[in-house]
Amino acid sequence: MRTDLSPRLRVALYGLMCVLLIPFVFPTWWMITSSVKPISDIFAFPPDLWPRRFDFSTYSRVFELQPFAQQYWNSAYIAAIVTAGTMVVSSMAGYAFARIKFPFSNAIFMIVLLGLLIPSEVTIVPLFQMFLGWGMINTHWPLILVPIFGAPSVFATFVMRQFFIALPGELEEAARVDGLGRFKIFWTIALPLAKPALGAVAIFTFLHSWNLYLEPIVFLSSTHMFTLPQALTQFTDAYGGAMWNIQLAAATMTAIPVLLVFIVAQKQFVEGLAHTGLKG
Amino acid sequence: MAPVSLQSVRKAYGEVQILHGIDVDIADGEFIVLVGPSGCGKSTLLRMIAGLETITNGDIRIGDRVVNDLEPKDRDIAMVFQNYALYPHMTVATNMGFSLEHRGGSKSEIAERVKWAADILDLSHLLDRYPRQLSGGQRQRVAMGRAIVRNPQVFLFDEPLSNLDAKLRVVMRGEIKGLHQRLGVTTVYVTHDQIEAMTMADRIVVMNAGRVEQVGAPLDLYDRPANLFVAGFIGSPAMNILGGTLEGNQFKAAGVTLPLPAGITATGPASYGIRPEHFQISPDGLPATVSLVEPMGSETQVTMTLGEHVVTGVFRERVAARPGETIRILPDLAAIHLFDAANGQRIN
Numbered sequence: 001m002r003t004d005l006s007p008r009l010r011v012a013l014y015g016l017m018c019v020l021l022i023p024f025v026f027p028t029w030w031m032i033t034s035s036v037k038p039i040s041d042i043f044a045f046p047p048d049l050w051p052r053r054f055d056f057s058t059y060s061r062v063f064e065l066q067p068f069a070q071q072y073w074n075s076a077y078i079a080a081i082v083t084a085g086t087m088v089v090s091s092m093a094g095y096a097f098a099r100i101k102f103p104f105s106n107a108i109f110m111i112v113l114l115g116l117l118i119p120s121e122v123t124i125v126p127l128f129q130m131f132l133g134w135g136m137i138n139t140h141w142p143l144i145l146v147p148i149f150g151a152p153s154v155f156a157t158f159v160m161r162q163f164f165i166a167l168p169g170e171l172e173e174a175a176r177v178d179g180l181g182r183f184k185i186f187w188t189i190a191l192p193l194a195k196p197a198l199g200a201v202a203i204f205t206f207l208h209s210w211n212l213y214l215e216p217i218v219f220l221s222s223t224h225m226f227t228l229p230q231a232l233t234q235f236t237d238a239y240g241g242a243m244w245n246i247q248l249a250a251a252t253m254t255a256i257p258v259l260l261v262f263i264v265a266q267k268q269f270v271e272g273l274a275h276t277g278l279k280g
Numbered sequence: 281m282a283p284v285s286l287q288s289v290r291k292a293y294g295e296v297q298i299l300h301g302i303d304v305d306i307a308d309g310e311f312i313v314l315v316g317p318s319g320c321g322k323s324t325l326l327r328m329i330a331g332l333e334t335i336t337n338g339d340i341r342i343g344d345r346v347v348n349d350l351e352p353k354d355r356d357i358a359m360v361f362q363n364y365a366l367y368p369h370m371t372v373a374t375n376m377g378f379s380l381e382h383r384g385g386s387k388s389e390i391a392e393r394v395k396w397a398a399d400i401l402d403l404s405h406l407l408d409r410y411p412r413q414l415s416g417g418q419r420q421r422v423a424m425g426r427a428i429v430r431n432p433q434v435f436l437f438d439e440p441l442s443n444l445d446a447k448l449r450v451v452m453r454g455e456i457k458g459l460h461q462r463l464g465v466t467t468v469y470v471t472h473d474q475i476e477a478m479t480m481a482d483r484i485v486v487m488n489a490g491r492v493e494q495v496g497a498p499l500d501l502y503d504r505p506a507n508l509f510v511a512g513f514i515g516s517p518a519m520n521i522l523g524g525t526l527e528g529n530q531f532k533a534a535g536v537t538l539p540l541p542a543g544i545t546a547t548g549p550a551s552y553g554i555r556p557e558h559f560q561i562s563p564d565g566l567p568a569t570v571s572l573v574e575p576m577g578s579e580t581q582v583t584m585t586l587g588e589h590v591v592t593g594v595f596r597e598r599v600a601a602r603p604g605e606t607i608r609i610l611p612d613l614a615a616i617h618l619f620d621a622a623n624g625q626r627i628n
Binding site: 168171174175176177184192 | 352368382426
């Protein structure tokens with residue numbers, strides 16, 4: 001942004017930004033404040049921006065109604081494995097497509113990219129059949145394998161390929177003269193330089209896995225195997241009515257890692273996508 | 281140190297011939313410069329010596345080994361790239377010791393070699409910095425340091441000064457030449473800058489369109505270019521070339537008749553070459569109309585029309601003529617170059 005704005009214009013711009021922030025900040029604010037309200041206060045009209053009464057027992061009830069700590073762990077370790085796996089697969093595949101000449105590499109890359117065009121709703125039934133055949137239903141394997149070898153990884157491969165294409169060829173040639181083979185060039189030269197792109201891949205892969213909803217409800221059936229997005233739908237009373245304040249308390253805890261990731265790694269994420277020539 | 285020999289080296293991409301059979305022998309410890317216009321194949325030839333390009337045909341020998349099928353790391357060469365190719369995520373010291381590290385050198389040996397190279401190139405105070413924290417000249421020196429630290433048999437330089445400003449280029453030219461004199465390693469240096477070639481080389485290989493036009497010592501090329509291409513390429517400002525006809529002891533060009541030295545027996549269409557500094561101002565000279573006067577301080581460069589030809593003269597004396605005025609100039613008959621009009625080869 002230009003820094004030579006007049007004070008008046010600056011104030012006006014900041015005012016406009018504050019107004020534009022409302023639609024984005026209000027839902028989060030509403031979620032956090034409602035998680036500590038009694039359920040009767042949540043739908044009060046006009047809505048209260050600040051709770052009239054605080055009820056923090058909602059947070060303890062989350063853990064009483066569901067094996068929430070187990071579900072939290074499920075989401076966390078699945079997201080961690082998916083993130084690590086996707087980084088390995090996408091960096092190697094992206095490097096191969098960008099830097100290694102092999103027959104039909106462009107055509108193969110196009111076929112791989114076509115995977116992005118197929119919605120997960122289309123492939124979910126065949127995938128269910130496949131994992132059923134492998135005896136993996138109601139295990140976490142589908143939630144790990146599908147993202148690592150599916151659309152999220154394809155997008156990550158695309159991002160990594162774009163980064164590696166822009167890497168100066170002379171660096172690799174210098175490494176060849178210095179005595180490095182192909183894998184060592186990848187490992188010691190290309191990969192360390194790809195940190196910004198890898199960072200971006202790690203962030204969006206983690207978030208994608210953390211927020212995964214369709215696959216868990218198809219592949220998982222036991223409460224203790226659930227991941228967080230699926231668990232959030234389970235906070236209902238005996239008649240199936242949503243227990244909003246408890247559900248929002250669970251949602252707030254679910255959103256914390258997402259918010260932390262964005263706050264800590266926002267710069268890395270934007271820089272990573274900028275390096276690849278993609279828009280965030 | 282080792283001699284390098286190129287024998288009938290060819291390069292083709294599919295049907296397109298890039299190099300048409302290059303034969304050059306480079307002596308042990310020699311500093312040879314490959315020079316030519318963009319696209320002439322000089323960088324390709326260097327990359328073939330390095331092992332970064334395959335050889336379509338012919339042999340490349342380093343020392344007594346044919347290296348055609350050897351990987352770059354097995355050729356015992358070191359290369360300095362146009363953009364330096366320093367590893368951005370490594371410090372100067374790590375960059376310089378990187379190849380030794382991957383060849384299994386001990387830490388103490390690597391540290392010792394890096395220190396030795398850093399001392400030579402005045403890099404000792406920069407060893408902990410990253411390439412992004414260095415100036416262009418410092419990066420260039422690190423690239424050279426990375427090359428010398430391994431003590432290779434051959435140094436290869438691919439237009440290493442082209443990213444530097446004019447002043448720094450002159451400084452680095454001297455440093456590279458000084459380094460060669462100190463280490464005595466066989467060096468192959470690619471440039472499109474003929475001044476770099478003239479000032480640095482023991483011998484120059486002039487290339488054009490994938491062929492060697494002439495190989496020789498810088499002043500031999502300057503004084504006796506083998507053909508029109510070399511005559512026009514070597515020297516700045518370029519040699520004046522006038523098309524015309526040899527008739528007896530005269531050369532008839534459009535609008536002007538030029539004298540020839542004694543002993544020229546050839547007749548017929550030819551090209552008459554004379555370097556700008558081989559014109560002198562003389563009352564007995566040929567009339568030339570001045571179009572541009574460029575005083576350089578130590579000399580004056582004058583662009584003028586001689587007959588129907590635009591020629592350039594460089595004079596030690598100061599020229600007071602203004603554009604549009606006529607001066608009289610005389611070519612130095614001992615410094616005239618005659619070329620066959622059909623094939624461009626030297627006649628005299």
